[in-house]
Amino acid sequence: MLIFYGHPFSSYTWKALIALYEKDIPFDYRSVDPEFPAHMPELKAHWPVGQFPLIVHDGVPVFESSIIIEYLDHLIPEPRMIPEGFEAALRVRFFDRIFDLHVMNKMQAVVADALRGPEAHVPAIRTECEAALENVYGWLDKELAGGGWATPYGFTLADCAAAPSLFYADWLYRIPEHYENLCGYRARLLAYPSVKRCVDDARPYRAYFPLGAPDRD
Missing domain, CATH: 3.40.30.10 (Glutaredoxin)
Incomplete structure (x- = not known):
């Protein structure tokens, strides 16, 4: 196994x-x-x-x-997380990188700063992260205007990356309500069975979040 x-x-x-x-x-x-x-x-x-x-x-x-x-x-080829066609696979991998590098990793930099403790805290890290997240939130809101998943190819690697990225990034810097497409996408992800399972299994560990887990989600 x-x-x-x-x-x-x-x-x-x-x-x-x-x-x-x-x-x-x-x-x-x-x-x-x-x-x-x-x-x-x-x-x-x-x-x-x-x-x-x-x-x-x-x-x-x-x-x-x-x-x-x-x-x-x-x-296990099905359901595919990465489409077989070159252009479709490239699009999915592109969004995977966007969510990992420009959402998840930005959030994790602030979490790492918090874990270092007050004596080693660098306030600029959070300021820079929030500015970066605001930028990428705006870009994603436009890209996700069609609804559905991150790409036109069903639930893919891109959405596997998006779910934890947006879940935790929103805890750090809440997605502004005027980004309706992005807010709707995050809500669809959290309602999706495989994602909901991860959210529920992680509930006992929320005290681990060094910035204080919000009373939602």
Whole structure:
């Protein structure tokens, strides 16, 4: 059976889990929460950096969330997370990068700053992040004007990336109500069964959010 290492509150863990749930692939979930101290050393035996998610299939480790999802498409082709056609696949990968680099990673920089504690806090990081998120929110609102999912190709890798990105980024810098398309897209994502499952499974860990999890979602 495929082994999966991750944490229920981790945004990139969600990204890979959503694809696993979409494909209904059975797996052994080994949470790296401190409650399970044996699992992180196992993960580091495969990838000394210690980042997750990581899967092990037939003894071979695969890590980095986008690569994991592409590997899952190879194992179980349907439903496809990355379309077969060049232009469609390029569009999906493009949005995957937008959500990871310009939404998720911006949010994580502020979380990392908060975790460093008040003595090492750099206020400019949050200011710069909020300005960057405002810019990308506006761009996404225009791109998502057609409703539906991130691309015209159904629920894909792009949406796997978007769900945790927008979930947590909105906690940090709430999406302004006038970005109706983006707000609607986030709401559709959170109502989607595989995403809702991740949201619900992460509820016990909300105290981990160093900036204070809002009383919503």
